Amino acid sequence: ALKAGETTGQLGAxxxxxxxxxxxxxxxxxxxxxxxxxxxxxxxxxxxxxxxALSFFLPLFSLLGGINAR
Known part of the structure; x- marks a missing residue:
């Protein structure tokens, strides 16, 4: 396409x-x-x-489990 444009004088197009x-x-x-x-x-x-979420809830469940065990 570039060579054809150069040959025909339509390089810009x-x-x-x-x-x-x-x-x-x-x-x-x-x-x-x-x-x-x-x-x-x-x-x-x-x-x-x-x-x-796990890093928040796992310690919370562990604490609650310790309270219920007493």
């Missing part, structure tokens, strides 16, 4: 065409990467919140 194509491919690649990244981040955040 050929470069714009290449730019549009490359920008479209970059958008598609980014959208695909985000589609895979979003569930992974959600799972990671769910795990972090779960660990925080």
């Amino acid at each position: 050929a470069l714009r065409h290449i730019e549009d194509y490359a920008a479209g491919r970059a958008r598609e690649t980014l959208a695909t990467a985000l589609a895979f990244l979003e569930p992974a981040l959600l799972a990671a955040l769910t795990g972090i919140v779960g660990l925080i």
Whole structure:
């Protein structure tokens, strides 16, 4: 495309065409990467919140179990 644009004197149009194509491919690649990244981040955040909840409730249950044992 670049060689044809240079030969016909339409180098600017050929470069714009290449730019549009490359920008479209970059958008598609980014959208695909985000589609895979979003569930992974959600799972990671769910795990972090779960660990925080466990770190709060396990000692609480241990204390309550000690009170009931007496």
